[in-house]
Amino acid sequence: METLITLESFVRSAQASSFSAAARRLGLSPAAVSQNVARLETKLGVRLFQRSTRGLTLTEAGERFLREVTDGLDTLQAALANVSLAAGQPSGVLKVSMSPGLGRGYLVPMLKDFLARYPGIVPDWHLDNRPVDLINEGFDAAIGGGFELPSGLAARELARAHIIAVASPSYLAGRTPPREPADLRHHDGILLRPPGTGRIRAWLLRNPAGEQVFAEIPPRIILSDPDALVQCALMGFGITFVTVMDVLPYLRNGTLVRVLSAWHADIGPLSLYYAGQRQLPAKTRVFVDYVVDAFRRQELAKQFSAV
Incomplete structure (x- = not known):
């Protein structure tokens, strides 16, 4: 040894x-x-x-x-x-990276059933809004979008990551909701400045007819964290652009509503990344299979879709 x-x-x-x-x-x-x-x-x-x-x-x-x-x-x-x-008991520390919204909203609720099946596994989950280097940082897996896929890594697509525009009913009260992207110039924007680029993110929206246009809205608040965008939208500060995944509970309970319902941005797949070796460690293999199956059973890909 x-x-x-x-x-x-x-x-x-x-x-x-x-x-x-x-x-x-x-x-x-x-x-x-x-x-x-x-x-x-x-x-x-x-x-x-x-x-x-x-x-x-x-x-x-x-x-x-x-x-x-x-x-x-x-x-x-x-x-x-x-x-x-x-022997039926995969074991070991399972180090996984995912965004805070995905982790808290969807992966952590899976833990009870997952650990009941695999009590020998110890989850070491890192909830960060950043892409990680699986190999050099020692992660067993990562869930997210926008990762480069270097040699030695494999990916399983879980869903598409769709960006939509949302606002609170209190913000929209007394205002004319935007019906086309051009109407956004009359509204207040809660905008994202990703830490990695330092530039305000501009979303390319598309509709079912295939038209595409960049969303341009005057900034009222600029933040570096998607969860903070959602919180400010709930407080009624303006319109923000976030993934369906991040706001699904609020759309269901009515505390946020979708605006520009015919328009969305597709930013690529939400995928589960892991080392692509032929003999994957048991703890990683059962985690990959479990998450893929849970997304299928819960129809999360359908729920995360904006169309």
């Missing part, structure tokens, strides 16, 4: 070009990872990394060894994890 963690310390350090990043993924200290790699170099009799203040660089021997060992390491880890599946 010491050999396994030694090999994994080397592979994860090579993938991240950093002992510290590998340590975060492995749950070890950077010093322990560095010592594991040094021990491996001593056993092999070659230097695997060139170390500098800028990070780690593989030597020629290190590059050759990485190519030879990576697939075998992944296969062995998957086999070890799947031993528990044969």
Whole structure:
């Protein structure tokens, strides 16, 4: 087992070009990872990394060894994890990233049934509005949209992410609701400035006839978080653009209403991302299958659609 963690310390350090990043993924200290790699170099009799203040660089021997060992390491880890599946009990910490709205509204409510089926799994769920690097940050899976799909990752589409315009009845009282996107210029906007870009997000709306137009509305409030947009809309500050998923409960209870009902923006798939290796760890495999099946049973793709 010491050999396994030694090999994994080397592979994860090579993938991240950093002992510290590998340590975060492995749950070890950077010093322990560095010592594991040094021990491996001593056993092999070659230097695997060139170390500098800028990070780690593989030597020629290190590059050759990485190519030879990576697939075998992944296969062995998957086999070890799947031993528990044969006994009917997948186990281990399951590190997953998702947005706060998706997590609180839809995934956390699934936990009771999921953990009843798989009591050996410990969810470690990160509710963040940011794309994560599954490999270098040590995540087993992530749910979201707009992720690049680098080599080694797979994706299962769960639904389409549709953006719609909503407002509270109190805001619309005494005002003429917009019927076309051009009418938005007479209203107050609650707008999103994503932290990653620093630019106010402009949505390209489309209707069933295939017409497309950018939504332009004077800003009343600018925020960096989708949940805050919803909260300000509930307070009656104006019209905002958010995913159907984020406002579905409020549309159902009437505290928000959809405006420009013929128009929406399609920002791509909401997908479940995970490592695409042939032998997926049991804990990840059952989570992927469970979420895909739950979306199907609850017809969430249909509920999240704006059309």
